[in-house]
Amino acid sequence: MKFGKKETFVTGLALLAMFLGAGNLIFPPMLGLQAGDAFWPAILGFIVTGVGLPLLGVTAVAKAGGDLQVLGDRVHP
DSSP: OOOOHHHHHHHHHHHHHHHSOHHHHHHHHHHHHHHGGGHHHHHHHHHIIIIIHHHHHHHHHHHTTSOHHHHHHHHOO
């Protein structure tokens, strides 16, 4: 499947919005402040849940053929 410039741009904006939303800009400084001495474990947990899980979701949909319905049908038709 070949994407044009418009589809590539829209997909790029969607991925940017998913990975760099307001929660990813506001939450980490507050998280670091409240974590105190446990700063690095808190940041590691945030990276895993805030970046790792969305990346895993994008990868799962891509491997399923790029269609969320196809991915859902693998669980139960």
